[in-house]
Amino acid sequence: MRSIHKKILAVCIPSLMLLPSCTKHFEDINTDNNKAGEESGVPEYNFSRAVLEFTGNSDYSYETWRVNIIYCANMMQQLSNVSWYAGDKYIQNDGWASAYFERAYPDQIKYITDVIRVTKDDAYQSNLHNISRIARAMIFQRLTDIYGDVPYSEAGLGYSDRIFTPKYDAQKDIYMDMLKELEEAATALDASKVVPGQGDLIYNKGGSVNAATVTANWKKLAYSLMLRLAMRMTKRDEATAKTWAEKAFAGGLISSNSENAYVLHDASGGRTTVNRNSNILSGEWNAINTPGEASLSKTFIDFLKNNSDPRLQYISIVPSSSSEAPADQIGMPNGYDTNGSNSPTDITKAPGYPGDLKNYSVLNKNVLLKLNGPTFLLTYSQVELLLAEAALRGWNVGPLSAADHYAKGVEAAMQQLAQYDGSATITATEIQTYLAAHPFDAANGYNQINTQYWAACLLDWYEAWANWRRSGYPTLVPVNYPGNATGGQIPRRMLYPATEAAANPTNYQEAITRQGTNALTTHVWWDKQ
Missing domain, CATH: 1.25.40.390 (Serine Threonine Protein Phosphatase 5, Tetratricopeptide repeat)
Structure with missing residues (x-):
């Protein structure tokens, strides 16, 4: 690149x-050519x-x-x-x-x-x-x-x-x-x-x-x-x-992952050109390697793990063991701190505390956090999931059903991981196995669609938050931290x-x-x- x-x-x-050379005209000589203006912009x-x-x-x-x-x-x-x-x-x-x-x-x-x-x-x-x-x-x-x-x-x-x-x-x-x-x-x-x-x-x-x-x-x-x-x-x-x-x-509309809107970054340009999520989480500031600073949430890990989601093996890793095995992944519950054993909110009091902060999963930097990786702005998976909801509402968005758009949205989100790194390729068989195990249910459709949208917005947390406020899904349990x-x-x-x-x-x-x-x-x- x-x-x-x-x-x-x-x-x-x-x-x-193409800028003109100096002239002998008085008005040009007496013009401040060092002053920036629209005419000097590109x-x-x-x-x-x-x-x-x-x-x-x-x-x-x-x-x-x-x-x-x-x-x-x-x-x-x-x-x-x-x-x-x-x-x-x-x-x-x-x-x-x-x-x-x-x-x-x-x-x-x-x-x-x-x-x-x-x-x-x-x-x-x-x-x-x-x-x-x-x-x-x-x-x-x-x-x-x-x-x-x-x-x-x-x-x-x-x-x-x-x-x-x-x-x-x-x-x-x-x-x-x-x-x-x-x-x-x-x-x-x-x-x-x-x-x-x-x-x-x-x-x-x-x-x-x-x-x-x-x-x-x-x-x-x-x-x-x-x-x-x-x-x-x-x-x-x-x-x-x-x-x-x-x-x-x-x-x-965007109709394939090849049409995703994204910027591909350059690792050689320093802070001004590298992927900023990556630079914070695994690069210059390396938050994921500071125990407890940027762990994956129990809510997110449990969603992926409990549903046998094939994305999990590429999304997370356990720092203490470098394991990417889905069975080893442990999410950190939200709302805890390290204020000491006398504090009810100390992480050691959390149910299932794994004994060390390094045993909580973090984002897999080898896939998701490359300094020259992409920043996605709007994706095919998001489009299909939005169409799924529009179709569920009975709107005129083409002949496909809400179930069809839902399946396409999930498939696209899983395949999109390969755009971060070619090693993160989820096969068609894995995707179909997942969809067969989690068929679309219209009665629970808004929840299914928008929970998948939440998962598809990984790293674009602005959009995950906006759609959650709009839809109410997934159903997140708030914390009530003191103060x-x-x-x-x-x-x-x-x-x-x-x-x-x-x-x-x-x-x-x-x-x-x-x-x-x-x-x-x-x-x-x-x-x-």
Whole structure:
């Protein structure tokens, strides 16, 4: 694989070569050529920057560690810890809970907004413009799902429009505009026009994919995002959700793992290009090798183990023995600590304590945590499981039944492991054996579908948390750790930064008044109570 650094240079250098040489004109001599401006930017580079940052590549993994791992992974009981991670104990840490908000605007939204603006009236770059609109919707869905009402319509306009205190848009309005943007952008993509080269880290990784394939894949991603947005609204507005889910299906969705939206990272570029989950969990910070810091949760291990799930042999490993054998895997229960034998929450008091923290399973770094591994953004398995629920609801999403889509979703999730590492190949026989032992039951369909969705979102814990809040599945038993901030309930949102109350007080307070207290227990719009 060519390095991402090389890809970015390939985008930047030709553009820099086209910059005009100095002239003798007075106005040019008296222009500050060192001052950055839109005219000196490279739209494709900014697009790459926004997408790469969306995978969590802000230096020091600020938002990835704090929100995706410390909070979401532990709240969703796929990871567990007895160290300083607050997530599975629902302890409020304002700096951690606001980290994604703080990094998304300067590191993602600023760059993607700039691309959209400078390419808006450029016919030559119309595909980059519309692909960026799709990427912007993807970026904003995660952000608004985490926080609810956020700056949207005026976001990223500080340089161009001098808007330094953007209004907070209502989440309902954000969702409606994202759906509109996806529909318009997908329709406008044109295979007869130029597409981004190596700067497209998702669907043109080598820079040599033909325009027809690139535009077709981006269209499918747009409609797949539309489906995810639609399904997120099922508790709030089922009629609107149905309309947009059916429209997404008609537009054409991701239809195989080969069309998965993901970024493949580069291990040689340091913090800015390596896979951030991997760097935190097994690389520079190596959390999985710090006993009790990032173990696999008992909830997750028991789900895989009790169902004889063939994924287990590739997902987990026991540090003390290096065993990958499913029978040896032990998950750590959530909500414990190492406060000493006199504490009722000390891990040694947990039922079935295996005698040493190193006997609890951790993620298998040889498969899932490579520094040059992929970060998945939206996958075929997720699409099929969302279609399974739509079909179960009786919506018009094609001739296949909910059971058919469910089977395809489970199959795709199992086969997807091979995209992390070729050794993690689950055979067709293993998959069919699993499906035969766990046939789809419509009466328990919502639970089955969304529990599989939870399993399929391993490492994308933002999405696992969002769909759990939306669907209520899997049925997770909350912990009631002493001093928690939620009354022993799994948090429903993260927190706005404290700086917003001071820097943007009027708009901040308007959002609080409309949505509710800036608390972990406040529900976002689509998470209807």
